[in-house]
Amino acid sequence: MLLEALTLQLGYNATLVTIGAALLGLAAGATGTFLFLGKRALVSDAISHATLPGVALAFMAMVALGGDGRALPGLLLGSAISSAVGLLCVSALTNRTRLSEDAAIGAVLSVFYGLGVVLLTVIQSMSSGRQAGLESFLLGSTAGMLWNDALVIALGGALVLALVALLRRPMTMVAFDPEFAAGAGMNVHRIELAMMGLALAITVVGLKIVGLILIVALLIIPAVAARFWSERVDHVVLLAGGIGGVSGYVGAAISATAPGLPTGPIVVLVAFGLFALSLVLAPGRGVLAAILRHRRFQARVHVRQGLLALAQGQPIYEPLTLRLMRGRGLIRADGVATKAGRAQAARALLDERRWQLLRSDPAHEEAAAHYDGLTPLESVLTPDQLRALDRGLRPGDVQAGALQ
Amino acid sequence: MQVATEQGQARDAESPLDIRGLTVTYGEKPAVFSVDARFAPGVMTAIVGPNGAGKSTLLKAALGIVRPVSGQVKAWGRPIAAGRARISYVPQRASVDWDFPTRVIDVVLMGQYRQLGLLRRVRTRHMEAAFDSLRRVGMDGFAERQIGQLSGGQQQRVFLARALAQGADLYLLDEPFAGVDAATEKAIIDVLKDLRSKGKTVVAVHHDLGTVPEYFDRVLLINTTRIAEGPVAGTFTQDNLQKAYGGRLATAQMSALA
Amino acid sequence: MMGAEFVALSLPPILIGIFAAVACALPGNFLLLRKQALIGDAISHVVLPGIVGAFLVTGVVAAWPMMIGAGVAALIAVGMIEAIRHLGGIEPGAAMGVVFTTLFAAGVLLLEQSDTSTVHLDVEHALYGNLESLIWLDGMGWHSLLDAGALRGLPPELPRMALTLLLVIALTWLFWRPLTLSTFDEGFARSLGVPVGAVGLGLVIVAAIAAVAAFDAVGSIIVIAMFICPPAAARLMTNRLEVQIAWSVTFATLSAVLGYVLAGYGPLWLGFQDAVSAAGMIATVSGVILALAAVFGPCRTRAGTA
Numbered sequence: 001m002l003l004e005a006l007t008l009q010l011g012y013n014a015t016l017v018t019i020g021a022a023l024l025g026l027a028a029g030a031t032g033t034f035l036f037l038g039k040r041a042l043v044s045d046a047i048s049h050a051t052l053p054g055v056a057l058a059f060m061a062m063v064a065l066g067g068d069g070r071a072l073p074g075l076l077l078g079s080a081i082s083s084a085v086g087l088l089c090v091s092a093l094t095n096r097t098r099l100s101e102d103a104a105i106g107a108v109l110s111v112f113y114g115l116g117v118v119l120l121t122v123i124q125s126m127s128s129g130r131q132a133g134l135e136s137f138l139l140g141s142t143a144g145m146l147w148n149d150a151l152v153i154a155l156g157g158a159l160v161l162a163l164v165a166l167l168r169r170p171m172t173m174v175a176f177d178p179e180f181a182a183g184a185g186m187n188v189h190r191i192e193l194a195m196m197g198l199a200l201a202i203t204v205v206g207l208k209i210v211g212l213i214l215i216v217a218l219l220i221i222p223a224v225a226a227r228f229w230s231e232r233v234d235h236v237v238l239l240a241g242g243i244g245g246v247s248g249y250v251g252a253a254i255s256a257t258a259p260g261l262p263t264g265p266i267v268v269l270v271a272f273g274l275f276a277l278s279l280v281l282a283p284g285r286g287v288l289a290a291i292l293r294h295r296r297f298q299a300r301v302h303v304r305q306g307l308l309a310l311a312q313g314q315p316i317y318e319p320l321t322l323r324l325m326r327g328r329g330l331i332r333a334d335g336v337a338t339k340a341g342r343a344q345a346a347r348a349l350l351d352e353r354r355w356q357l358l359r360s361d362p363a364h365e366e367a368a369a370h371y372d373g374l375t376p377l378e379s380v381l382t383p384d385q386l387r388a389l390d391r392g393l394r395p396g397d398v399q400a401g402a403l404q
Numbered sequence: 405m406q407v408a409t410e411q412g413q414a415r416d417a418e419s420p421l422d423i424r425g426l427t428v429t430y431g432e433k434p435a436v437f438s439v440d441a442r443f444a445p446g447v448m449t450a451i452v453g454p455n456g457a458g459k460s461t462l463l464k465a466a467l468g469i470v471r472p473v474s475g476q477v478k479a480w481g482r483p484i485a486a487g488r489a490r491i492s493y494v495p496q497r498a499s500v501d502w503d504f505p506t507r508v509i510d511v512v513l514m515g516q517y518r519q520l521g522l523l524r525r526v527r528t529r530h531m532e533a534a535f536d537s538l539r540r541v542g543m544d545g546f547a548e549r550q551i552g553q554l555s556g557g558q559q560q561r562v563f564l565a566r567a568l569a570q571g572a573d574l575y576l577l578d579e580p581f582a583g584v585d586a587a588t589e590k591a592i593i594d595v596l597k598d599l600r601s602k603g604k605t606v607v608a609v610h611h612d613l614g615t616v617p618e619y620f621d622r623v624l625l626i627n628t629t630r631i632a633e634g635p636v637a638g639t640f641t642q643d644n645l646q647k648a649y650g651g652r653l654a655t656a657q658m659s660a661l662a
Numbered sequence: 663m664m665g666a667e668f669v670a671l672s673l674p675p676i677l678i679g680i681f682a683a684v685a686c687a688l689p690g691n692f693l694l695l696r697k698q699a700l701i702g703d704a705i706s707h708v709v710l711p712g713i714v715g716a717f718l719v720t721g722v723v724a725a726w727p728m729m730i731g732a733g734v735a736a737l738i739a740v741g742m743i744e745a746i747r748h749l750g751g752i753e754p755g756a757a758m759g760v761v762f763t764t765l766f767a768a769g770v771l772l773l774e775q776s777d778t779s780t781v782h783l784d785v786e787h788a789l790y791g792n793l794e795s796l797i798w799l800d801g802m803g804w805h806s807l808l809d810a811g812a813l814r815g816l817p818p819e820l821p822r823m824a825l826t827l828l829l830v831i832a833l834t835w836l837f838w839r840p841l842t843l844s845t846f847d848e849g850f851a852r853s854l855g856v857p858v859g860a861v862g863l864g865l866v867i868v869a870a871i872a873a874v875a876a877f878d879a880v881g882s883i884i885v886i887a888m889f890i891c892p893p894a895a896a897r898l899m900t901n902r903l904e905v906q907i908a909w910s911v912t913f914a915t916l917s918a919v920l921g922y923v924l925a926g927y928g929p930l931w932l933g934f935q936d937a938v939s940a941a942g943m944i945a946t947v948s949g950v951i952l953a954l955a956a957v958f959g960p961c962r963t964r965a966g967t968a
Contacts (some may be wrong), residue, residue, distance in 0.1 A: 001696065013668065045759065078834055099894050105699075106889070109886070110703070110945050112949075118939050213766055220759035220763065221763065264770070265770040268767035275760060305425055305438045310437065356629075359650050361650065373432070469849050503964050511846075518855075552901065621932045627962070
């Protein structure tokens with residue numbers, strides 16, 4: 001069943017939804033990356049909640065003009081306008097008052113959302129409009145998706161993707177370092193506006209499939225997941241698009257296999273699954289890698305400190321240091337240094353003396369920057385440089401090292 | 405009772421702050437590596453070193469504000485937690501949001517948190533202690549002022565007043581002279597010298613090499629590791645500074661010291 | 663309007679609205695100053711999976727299991743946010759976004775999977791609440807307030823919300839000093855031995871309790887709005903924390919009363935038949951108050967530049 005769904009063999013509507021969700025995920029992942037890198041991920045929360053009054057007002061306006069009230073393009077236009085107003089309010093509160101952006105986001109999203117709910121209850125009491133369906137914008141609904149709806153979503157998604165590709169360089173610079181971008185002669189304000197505009201477009205396009213609460217997930221989760229795998233912005237954007245697209249595709253396919261599996265939540269949960277995998281497994285930034293690295297690092301710190309203490313005849317107090325050094329055969333159970341321990345201690349002390357010498361010499365400033373208390377000087381200087389340095393040491397220091 | 409007092413005095417003879425093998429890292433790069441420091445009681449010690457040498461980190465780790473990778477810290481020979489009531493910390497001015505809705509007097513009263521606890525009422529003696537602290541830093545006219553309206557120097561004085569209100573025996577100051585006007589610098593150093601004359605211990609992270617001999621008795625030079633520690637006269641030498649600063653010490657500064 | 667009908671139909675919802683609004687606004691002040699305003703947003707989104715989970719576990723729709731479920735979900739969410747922040751090195755906003763959308767999605771999925779159509783448990787209830795339906799049938803007039811028998815007929819949300827408010831007030835009062843100290847200067851607070859981490863976690867837990875108690879009566883829109891709008895507006899009115907708290911309580915009360923009245927009677931005044939959502943209107947009024955404070959508030963810009 002799932003295989004059929006994944007190969008698009010579950011019928012016309014399922015295929016339409018699956019392709020639509022994949023496109024949406026792709027565009028949302030790529031767009032959301034810029035918000036996330038600019039530390040403004042939750043602006044998308046304000047954007048999405050602020051669509052609700054627009055949807056309701058557009059419905060009322062279309063009914064008042066004698067139309068159907070449920071025409072998708074009209075509703076999307078309304079939602080775009082009201083979330084643009086919401087964004088303006090966020091920026092006005094942030095720039096003109098002492099309130100921080102997170103407070104402005106929270107205020108706008110709750111108030112616009114509240115207003116939207118008021119308008120929805122007004123619509124419920126209107127006898128003229130067939131109100132059924134507007135609530136589906138909260139959570140999305142793909143059940144009755146039409147060819148025209150799919151077309152709107154596909155075109156919108158493609159357009160956003162094209163714009164992201166076009167604007168990726170300036171948006172990267174602004175997200176990373178707005179002041180530098182301004183210094184480089186960019187119109188930071190306009191580029192930020194474009195970033196917001198693209199997020200807004202994605203939100204509006206995605207309303208129909210995943211609904212206004214969960215579109216936020218598609219803008220945030222793929223970007224955060226992708227960040228674990230790469231340090232390069234262009235790679236993160238591509239990866240986020242990929243993760244978003246896969247989430248949309250797989251999520252929609254799973255949801256098509258059985259009733260009671262709504263598309264939006266499944267897509268979000270698939271995306272979260274990919275995020276969780278990234279969080280744990282990614283090399284470099286992943287949790288597993290970080291734990292291993294920290295363990296190794298901590299051990300290096302303790303052993304080095306222990307060796308230096310040995311070499312200088314000082315007692316070692318810390319239990320962890322003692323345990324690590326015993327485990328490496330550097331000291332015996334009673335705390336007395338072994339032969340290997342004495343040799344390594346002498347080497348560590350020599351290394352430390354060499355470093356001290358090096359760091360007090362302005363000529364070695366560049367090499368001195370490598371100092372972190374752990375890196376052996378041999379890995380920074382050439383043998384010739386080391387010999388030259390050793391001439392500055394007292395004979396005793398070098399001999400201690402030669403004893404090894 | 406008698407015995408207890410004697411024991412207390414014996415402890416006081418120990419260093420107010422004794423740091424052993426302290427290593428702190430941010431990520432994978434140690435900011436402070438295996439530093440030992442025993443601060444002498446009743447004197448003023450400067451912690452000196454280049455930017456990024458781990459001076460502030462050393463103080464924060466000693467107080468348990470950041471967690472070290474390894475190392476032990478004792479206050480008067482006992483774990484730091486036991487000595488908190490006698491230690492007063494003046495953080496960097498820039499470490500807080502001065503837009504916080506509060507007044508100068510409220511900030512100074514924060515210094516008496518350990519006396520006031522959760523619910524004890526602020527009584528006249530607490531207010532008097534707070535006003536007295538403000539008077540000592542020359543800020544008694546500003547008690548009702550909103551803290552956001554203060555200049556940088558005034559903010560620093562308020563922080564010092566808060567520390568004074570604690571009535572501690574050991575004062576740890578993080579860059580108390582950074583970005584303050586000359587009048588404030590004078591006011592602060594007068595207060596610190598007054599503390600010393602009363603037998604208190606003062607330790608300050610300090611960045612202005614030119615004023616070290618004038619202000620301080622002892623100096624701890626660090627650059628990730630400890631370079632040297634001792635009386636200013638024998639320790640604050642061109643040789644040691646060269647070791648701490650390497651190429652970063654401008655020749656002009658060197659000659660000013662000579 | 664002030665007679666028996668008011669006591670029976672309007673007094674309980676207005677009181678519940680006020681209690682809920684104030685209970686959320688109090689911790690909201692501190693969340694705002696700690697730049698954690700959106701924690702309230704995150705908590706109220708995870709209420710849905712919490713109540714659905716509680717229903718699946720207990721099989722009944724009852725207030726206490728649902729509130730416990732929501733509380734547990736809020737704690738799980740906070741734990742997940744902290745874990746993702748620290749383990750993954752992700753900024754708090756993004757970590758929040760990941761967690762609350764995921765848990766909300768899980769809630770919707772659980773709701774669709776479980777056969778809850780037969781019982782009264784739906785998304786809209788959690789989002790909008792049902793303030794209008796919290797009426798007091800035994801309330802025959804003001805004298806009923808002295809009638810023990812009639813008082814027993816009060817909607818249970820009223821004493822529950824009142825109790826929650828008392829708890830929030832008591833905790834805020836009790837922990838006022840460590841709370842302000844660690845909010846203003848974390849490093850100094852740590853140097854005094856204040857358990858800064860525990861204080862922060864305690865604040866979030868109190869916020870979660872307020873949110874969970876309030877959502878059942880008034881829905882999550884009011885919860886989010888009251889966490890943020892009254893404290894934000896109050897911050898623009900004064901430069902003293904005590905005064906800010908007083909303003910925020912005033913604004914929360916005003917929003918609840920005005921919002922309820924406008925929702926119930928506004929449409930009638932305009933010649934329409936039906937009332938509109940009280941929860942939505944209360945949020946809207948709080949937004950209008952914030953907008954007015956942002957334009958006219960005496961302390962609306964950062965100190966020093968005013």
